[in-house]
Amino acid sequence: MKKEKTVDFHIKWGWHAISRMYNAYAARYDMTMAIGYVLLNIDLDEGTPATKIGPLLGMEPRSLVRMLKSLEERGWIRREVDGNDKRFVRIFLTEEGRAKRETAREGVIQFNNMIRERIPLDKLVLFFEVMKDINRIVEEENAKIKANEAEELTLE
Numbered sequence: 001m002k003k004e005k006t007v008d009f010h011i012k013w014g015w016h017a018i019s020r021m022y023n024a025y026a027a028r029y030d031m032t033m034a035i036g037y038v039l040l041n042i043d044l045d046e047g048t049p050a051t052k053i054g055p056l057l058g059m060e061p062r063s064l065v066r067m068l069k070s071l072e073e074r075g076w077i078r079r080e081v082d083g084n085d086k087r088f089v090r091i092f093l094t095e096e097g098r099a100k101r102e103t104a105r106e107g108v109i110q111f112n113n114m115i116r117e118r119i120p121l122d123k124l125v126l127f128f129e130v131m132k133d134i135n136r137i138v139e140e141e142n143a144k145i146k147a148n149e150a151e152e153l154t155l156e
Helices: 007-027 033-040 050-057 061-074 095-118 121-155
Strands: 077-081 089-093
Touching: 007 033, 007 095, 033 050, 033 061, 033 095, 050 061, 050 089, 061 077, 089 095, 095 121
Parallel strands: none
Antiparallel strands: 077 089
16 A cells, blocks of 8 residues: 555644644744644643643653753743642743743644635535544554454453
């Protein structure tokens, strides 16, 4: 099978194109796409537990720790021990972090408006349905793999 006919090729190809575009946009504001996604996923009022950010974005803990350290050094975030549970650290945006978050938000809005202007709504609705189906299928397969791995561990 030619790679151009595989589903994963088209998803990865599209994502890389989007990623390049977002990174070019973000670079003008001393950011990266990954930084923008982190900033966009921090709750403006309540902050966000540091342990919740990585899974939201599919980031490895080590990468997230490095990024949060960098964002703190830049003065875009601050860390606070959770008032209810001292084991948790919440991440809050500083004023500068909020401004950078707004810049990232504008980039996302511009991209979505551009796509919605050029692709008919019925095609986008179908695209979203297909992507949901693909994600559901992948999650089901991942659950099967995890169940098989757990079963193999208990048999050892």
